[in-house]
Amino acid sequence: MAFKYDVLIVGSGVSGLYCALNLDENLNVAVVSKSSLDNNNTYLAQGGISTARDKDDIESFIEDTLKAGQYENKIEAVEILAKESIENIEQIVRYGMPLDKENGEIDYTREGAHSINRIVHSKDNTGEIVYKTLIKEVSKRGNISLIEDACLVDIFTEKEKCIGARFLKGDQELHIFSKVLVLATGGIGGLFKKSTNQRHLTGDGIAIALKNKIKIKNLKYIQIHPTAFYEENNKGRRMLISESLRGEGGKLLNKNKERFVDELLPRDVVSRAIFEQMKKDGSQYVYLDATHLGEEYLKNRFSFIYNECLARGTDITKELIKVSPAQHYFMGGIDVDLKSKTSMENLYAVGEVSCTGVHGANRLASNSLLEGLVFSKRAAKDINRIVGNIDIKVKNLDYIDTTVDQAIFDNINIVINEIKKTSEDFSDELFAYR
Known part of the structure; x- marks a missing residue:
């Protein structure tokens, strides 16, 4: 089965949904999820979303992020994260996101390595509420289609440009062509025996990048909570x-x-x-x-x-x-620029699968949801700018002889082998598939 969209987004967490919501409403958009739409790490996030309290807090927020990241962060990305934090929190509040308040004012809490209280939250299930807020807004948009339980196997390319992706949905193979593809496939926690992540998140986007010679960065930077x-x-x-x-x-x-x-x-x-x-x-x-x-x-x-x-x-x-x-978290990933563009034309990566450089060697608490918001919106704005100049056609391509389980297992081995190359610390005993 073959389909065509203007923009194809793979992943239904905060970065995938928020990217979709910031795309022009005249674009035909598909959001594809490997499992059910709500089965993602965003839904599990508890603590909250970090944000600059005001303009005077931006410099301090930048310094806290750099210090936690052992100053291996990309300074330009950290500055963007801090400076654009407030406008993105305001946007999800406009969507209906309820933030805890005290005496009518936002109740900011504090987490490790933050110099002041700057975390907004909804009780202790902030991620779940963020997801529900965004998916409710997505449901209002007639231009966004949602596809569940479809496993990403690989991308399609032509003349070194991305033109779509191959999926397995049960025993059926889906070919989805698009002018632009956004990878929002999440982290790698499912590879490990001990992880707080959803078990099905096994680094599919990283495997796709490795198979297609797309630049990756800092695979050894894996955070332990x-x-x-x-x-x-x-x-x-x-x-x-x-x-x-x-x-x-x-x-x-x-x-x-x-x-x-x-x-x-x-x-x-x-x-x-x-x-x-x-x-x-x-x-x-x-x-x-x-x-x-x-x-x-x-x-x-x-x-x-x-x-x-x-x-x-x-x-x-x-x-x-x-x-x-x-x-708990993956600071490395697909290397992207400040607009979340990868090294392959017409391919973007947002959220945990990407490496914006924001986190350096260690992510500051509650910067994950914020990064998902800030850089997926930047991706959407850039896509809005370029998508009208792109033209692709649906093609008749070969189908593959494999199962969902085998395709996932093949991608898992690609990622584990690459991670093991980065450090002797990553022994077979850490991984659930060794």
Whole structure:
């Protein structure tokens, strides 16, 4: 089956949906999801979205981002992130995004390595609310088609230009041609045994880039989150315990119930401290204590964490939470410019699959949703500018003899092998497919 669109977006998280919403409404747009539309990492994000509080905070926000990223960030990208943060938060609020407020003013919280409180949030399930806000707005747009459960296998190219993509949907192969293709396929957490990511996110976009000689960058920069809920023998996705819980006063304790680290240091620093403490204690976890914050506050401010922990046998209002580090985010990805363009003509990449250079070697807390907003909007604006000058035709191309499982497995091996080349730290035992 063959289809043609002006713009094809692969991925239904914050970056894919927001890109679609910022495209001209006279363009015919398709958003394709590997699983159900809501089965993405955006939906899992808890803490919030970072933003400059005002113009006076921009310089400080830039410095916090650079410091967390070990000054390996792309300074121009960080400046764009900070300077364009406020307008993008205002835009999703216009779409209906509810932000928590106190006395009528936005209630900014604080997370690790931020010098001030600058995180906007909706309880502790901000990502879910962002997704629901955006998908509701998408449903109002007659020019946007949604396709679920279609696995990206590869892209189509002609004269070194991208002209569409090949998908498998069940036992059916779909050929979707487009003037512009946007990869918003998310991260690589599904490759790892211990990750907070959705399990089906296995680096499809990275595999496509590697197969087509599209520039990639910083594949070794993989972030470990300090606090994932510890469950013995859990082979599925690890439940994230949001950094915002530490930002509001949660304390990390060793087996003797003693603090051993400043909880608001950058994620890589806190994760290393926890690994060292676990080794000292001879334990598979440390404790996170939030009991002193009070039952009413915890149930209201952190309702998601409270309910999810309770379902797993831990009442966070009365008991310590067992936590340990887990793979969480990918700072590397497909190399893009400040408009999210890749090295291949008519191909863009946004969100976690891309490497804008914003995060450097370590992402600052809550900069992920913001990056998805800022740079997908920049991509959309550039696409609006160029798409009218592009013309492609539907072609009769060969079909492949494979299954969805085999296609996914082939792409997984491509990505794992490339990651392993970057550092001896990435041994087979870390990966779920080795």
